[in-house]
Amino acid sequence: VDISTEDCQSCLNNSAVEIIRRCPNRKDAALRYDFCILRYSNTRFFSQVDSNPWWRPNSAVVSGADANRYNRQLGILLNNLANTATSVVTKFDAGSTDYSNFNHIYGLVMCTRDLSATQCFPCLQRMIGFIPTCCNNSVGAQIGSTTCNIRYEIYPFFQISSSSPPPPPPVQGTGNGKSVNVVAIVVPVTVAVILVAICAYFITRRIKKNRRKRKAELIYENDIRSEDSLQFGLNMIRTATNDFSDDNKLGEGGFGAVYKGELLDGKEKK
Incomplete structure (x- = not known):
């Protein structure tokens, strides 16, 4: 029965007063109204059927x-x-x-x-x-x-x-064909996915650019080191070739005589 909590409480309060007035000094009594029933006894009566x-x-x-x-x-x-x-x-x-x-x-x-x-x-x-x-x-x-x-x-x-549960909130409406709840959920998720994709694109692009730049720097650095390694002082060359001794002469090249020499670390250079 659709009865409010206030009406139920009021019925029980009135019954508590009325049952004492109607049944004074009784060990067992029950009083029933349309909205509630009140019963007391000096013996246990729970889960016991009363068929009278x-x-x-x-x-x-x-x-x-x-x-x-x-x-x-x-x-x-x-x-x-x-x-x-x-x-x-x-x-x-x-x-x-x-x-x-x-x-x-x-x-x-x-x-x-x-x-x-x-x-x-x-x-x-x-x-x-x-x-x-x-x-x-x-x-x-x-x-x-x-x-x-x-x-x-x-x-x-x-x-x-x-007694049936309330129907779930609608997932579709008129107009655009989607409810406010669906839009409120889908839009933030879509925006987040787009932002993540954009960030990933620029990060990947920057990594590739840095790799190409670093590779170019390494090549240039290696070239410089190679050129530096070929530069020796005249005194060092004289010492290595034993003052351009014929014993160390290998032959003639496009730019003149070619000698072999031995550096101080024991390595031979031509």
């Missing part, structure tokens, strides 16, 4: 022509609700069905949450099966115990919050 019904029928009855269909549709509705309530954590379900073209039956069933599924369903069946005895052809009634109860009317008396 109380009932409160509506004085109005269904006309004879509609009675058979009404009772049949009522039984189907309450049994379906009982099956659903047994299988959910809340131990509660509510719904409606029609019994004529312009008339509906609204039903509600529930168990206290301390009952197991195997305890809740028989308790509800016990209350439903009691209808012909207490409330035959009645247009509405409440039948229950301290652990389960049913109610049915020919008018809406409850509000149901949707």
Whole structure:
């Protein structure tokens, strides 16, 4: 039932005061209103089924022509609700069905949450099966115990919050065909990828340029070193060739006589 926390708390507070006023000095008592039930006892009663019904029928009855269909549709509705309530954590379900073209039956069933599924369903069946005895052809009634109860009317008396999960936010809209959420996520990711690609391009280009420059410098440096290695002083050449001795003469070249010489480190040069 769609009831606010404030209404539930108010119902329980009023019940706590009223149960003491109505049942003074009692060791066991239970008080039920439309929005809440309050019970206390000097013995443990959790997870124990109470199959002793109380009932409160509506004085109005269904006309004879509609009675058979009404009772049949009522039984189907309450049994379906009982099956659903047994299988959910809340131990509660509510719904409606029609019994004529312009008339509906609204039903509600529930168990206290301390009952197991195997305890809740028989308790509800016990209350439903009691209808012909207490409330035959009645247009509405409440039948229950301290652990389960049913109610049915020919008018809406409850509000149901949707038990299904809310739909996910839309991923597509009108216009451009994409929602704001999708754009907000895709645009930053796309920009980041582009920036990374640009940075990688310039870094790679700079590395290649530095490599080419360094290679040219090394070649130029090697050339200089080679040329330097061929430059010797005249005194060093005289000493190495034994003052241009004929013994060290190798022959004639395009620029004159060619000599071999021995440097101070023992290496021969031509």
